[in-house]
Amino acid sequence: MDKETAEFLAKHPYIPTKFIALDAETTGLEAETDKIIEIAAIKFDLLSNDHPVFESLINPAVKLPRKITNITGITNKMLVDQPPFAELAHDLKAFIGDLPIVAYNAKFDKGFLDAEFANVGIVLNNHYHCALNLAKAAFSLPNYKLATVAQHCNIQLDEAHRAKADAIAAGRVFMCAAVTLGHINEIKPKSAFGKPKGADHKAYPPNEDGKLYGQTIVFTGELSITRAEAFEAAAELGLEIKTGVSKKTDYLVVGEQDENLVGPSGISSKQLKAQDLIDEGFDIQILDEDEFMELTKG
The missing domain is CATH 3.30.420.10 (Ribonuclease H-like superfamily/Ribonuclease H)
Structure with missing residues (x-):
């Protein structure tokens, strides 16, 4: 050494x-x-x-x-x-x-x-x-x-x-x-619940050279990153950001939910609709934050 x-x-x-x-x-x-x-x-x-x-x-x-x-x-x-x-x-x-x-x-x-x-x-x-x-x-x-x-x-x-x-x-x-x-404790404290903070999805148009250009994404729940950071990462991939789930949705990113907002099930209406559409045969991928970050990796 x-x-x-x-x-x-x-x-x-x-x-x-x-x-x-x-x-x-x-x-x-x-x-x-x-x-x-x-x-x-x-x-x-x-x-x-x-x-x-x-x-x-x-x-x-x-x-x-x-x-x-x-x-x-x-x-x-x-x-x-x-x-x-x-x-x-x-x-x-x-x-x-x-x-x-x-x-x-x-x-x-x-x-x-x-x-x-x-x-x-x-x-x-x-x-x-x-x-x-x-x-x-x-x-x-x-x-x-x-x-x-x-x-x-x-x-x-x-x-x-x-x-x-x-x-x-x-x-x-x-x-x-x-x-x-100065340490290797990689657990980041979660922020307090609240409505996801501010970003206009229309301000993040999809990158036409992105690997997922032509597909759409929706977010629900609290993430450890800001909505602006999430929107920027999604737009860079070429994804079009939508506010609601539909038959044209390709990805739904699910963060942690506040039961005061979504009820005791802990599942948002967006996720319930996505699951219903999946049951009908539509190809929607439901991702947690880690899976979304993996999608954006590199």
Whole structure:
């Protein structure tokens, strides 16, 4: 260990000297039904400055949606000769060991890993750190896409939405945010309930070059980011922001609800209408805030 690293670790003893930075690319957003198509795990070893990599494309045994190819650049042809997750599960588990895992939007990656490992009888009990939540606590930024936070931390991210590049960036963002905060408690206190604060959705026209241009999105409930931040992120994706759910809605983002506003069910009228339309066969994706942030990542 060189002198500079020794001084860094002495100054920031709360940062793990060894951890796994991980990212999974997937066929969709639902861990119960969608599959991992690419996995990367980077073993950050700050003691030796050696960072081994485990990475692989994965054959999900299902056709890859076009929108995922548009986001990641990964095609069905690239996956057809790749191993299924079951074939590499034991090697991945051995590589991770009992080290803490860092991911950007850890809830998302953990959900998929738990589901995939469960299919082969493996339980992963490692502790997770969420670099996204840590970044939200550390920095005041217009949005918290991985690319935005990486740029703020002067971290290079050349191939966003590919597992290795995103995993490396997540690990470095984690350290940058931890140094800024002086701790690694990534839980951001929730603000008090109230009506979502102010932003005119009409002031955020969809980006015609966005990857989801031509689709629509609706928000309901309290998010940890402001409505303006949410609208900006959605518009950048090319999404048209609407105030009400209809048959033309593609995404509904559901935040935490105030029962004083929506009643004891805790479910807003927008979500109830979306669920009714889904039952009728309309393709509306209901996302929580973490899933929305994953959609905007990179």
